[in-house]
Amino acid sequence: xxxxxxxxxxxxxxxxxxxxxxxxxxxxxxxxxxxxxxxxxxxxxxxxxxxxxxxxxxxxxxxxxxxxxxxxxxxxxxxxxxxxxxxxxxxxxxxxxxxxxxxxxxxxxxxxxxxxxxxxxxxxxxxxxxxxxxxxxxxxxxxxxxxxxxxxxxxxxxxxxxxxxxxxxxxxxx
Numbered sequence: 159x160x161x162x163x164x165x166x167x168x169x170x171x172x173x174x175x176x177x178x179x180x181x182x183x184x185x186x187x188x189x190x191x192x193x194x195x196x197x198x199x200x201x202x203x204x205x206x207x208x209x210x211x212x213x214x215x216x217x218x219x220x221x222x223x224x225x226x227x228x229x230x231x232x233x234x235x236x237x238x239x240x241x242x243x244x245x246x247x248x249x250x251x252x253x254x255x256x257x258x259x260x261x262x263x264x265x266x267x268x269x270x271x272x273x274x275x276x277x278x279x280x281x282x283x284x285x286x287x288x289x290x291x292x293x294x295x296x297x298x299x300x301x302x303x304x305x306x307x308x309x310x311x312x313x314x315x316x317x318x319x320x321x322x323x324x325x326x327x328x329x330x331x332x
Contacts, residue, residue, distance in 0.1 A: 184225075185229070187294075187299055188225050188226050188229055188230075189229050189233070190299045191226075191292055191299055192226050192229050192230040192232075192233040192234075193233050194292075194299070194301070195218060195230070195233075195234075195260065195262055195281060196216075196218055196233070196234050196237055196239060196244045196260070198260070198279060198281065198290060198319065199216060199218075199239035199240075199244075199259070199260055199279065200239055200240065201315065201316040201318060201319035202279055202308075202313050202314070202315060202316070202319075203313065203314035203315075203316070204259075204277055204312075204313060205277045205312050205313075208259065208277035208312075209239070209240065209242050209259060210242070212240075212241035212242070213241060213242070213243075214242060215242055215243050215244065215245035216238075216239040216240075216242035216243070216244050216245070216259045216260070217245050217246075217247055217257055217258050217259050217260070218230075218234065218244055218245065218246050218247070218258070218259070218260045218262070219246075219247045219248070219249060219252065219256065219258035219260065219261045219262070220246065220247070220248045220249070220261075220262050220263070221249050221250075221251070221252040221261055221262070221263040221266055221269035222249075222250065222251070222252075222263050222264060222265075222266040222269060223264050224248055225264060230246055231246055234246055239259075251268070251269075252266070252268070252269040252272045252273065253272060254272045254273065254276075256272070256273075258273065258278055259277075259278060259279065260278065260279045260280075260281065261273055261278055261279070261280050261281065262281045262282070263280075263281075263282050263286075263288075264282065264283045264284065265282065265283060265284040265286065266282075266286070267284075267286040267287065270282065270286050270287050270288050271287070273311070274287070274307075274310060274311065275310060275311065275312075276311060276312075277311055277312045277313060278311055279308075279311070279313060280307065280311070287304070287307055288304065288307060289303065289304055289307045289308045289311065289313065289315070290302070290303055290304075291304070293324060295324055300323075300324045301322075301323055301324065302323055302324055302325040302326070302327070303315055303319070303320060303323045303325075303326045303327070304326075304327040305320075305326060305327060305328050305329045306327060306328070306329050306330050307327075308329075309329045309330075
């Protein structure tokens with residue numbers, strides 16, 4: 159099991175009840191999600207030129223409401239997706255031409271639709287057609303994966319990540 163999975167599971171344990179009464183459960187939830195966001199990228203097979211040349215940043219965009227604040231910036235500081243340092247950008251509205259490799263939006267279906275068909279990993283908190291959707295299950299941050307949405311965006315999700323999902327929607331038959 160990878161070190162990030164162990165670290166995230168430890169955070170999930172805190173979310174499940176090990177956190178002190180003084181801790182803000184919402185803040186802890188978004189700290190866990192912030193760590194998931196960039197880590198998902200390591201379990202995606204991207205088209206050859208999607209992330210650019212080695213050393214170019216992998217751009218993680220937050221579209222619409224930003225529930226993370228500095229927590230996300232701290233989580234990605236010094237982190238990489240393969241050979242690409244992670245860079246965070248924030249947008250109130252996401253346009254189709256916006257340069258993003260990963261897009262997180264809480265509930266903005268227009269943001270997911272704006273990048274549909276491009277090699278972009280979309281992540282949301284609502285069933286709006288994103289590749290990955292966060293869910294809370296038994297007081298833990300979990301996720302579902304839509305392989306059809308991934309295929310539309312030209313992405314392949316690792317079986318290791320699929321195995322951790324609470325639900326996987328398969329690709330449509332050709």
